[in-house]
Amino acid sequence: MDICPYEVFGEEEDRVSVVSPENCIECGECVRNCENQAIRLVE
Numbered sequence: 275m276d277i278c279p280y281e282v283f284g285e286e287e288d289r290v291s292v293v294s295p296e297n298c299i300e301c302g303e304c305v306r307n308c309e310n311q312a313i314r315l316v317e
Contacts, residue, residue, distance in 0.1 A: 277307040 283304070284293035304313045
């Protein structure tokens with residue numbers, strides 16, 4: 275997922291998955307840019 279500047283996501287053929295959650299700084303770029311509104315930040 276090219277939106278994340280911290281390389282948290284990985285892309286496969288038909289899906290995107292979290293591959294490096296430790297890199298996430300909760301900036302919210304993924305939430306704002308997800309076309310399907312499928313990503314949420316959880317506390």
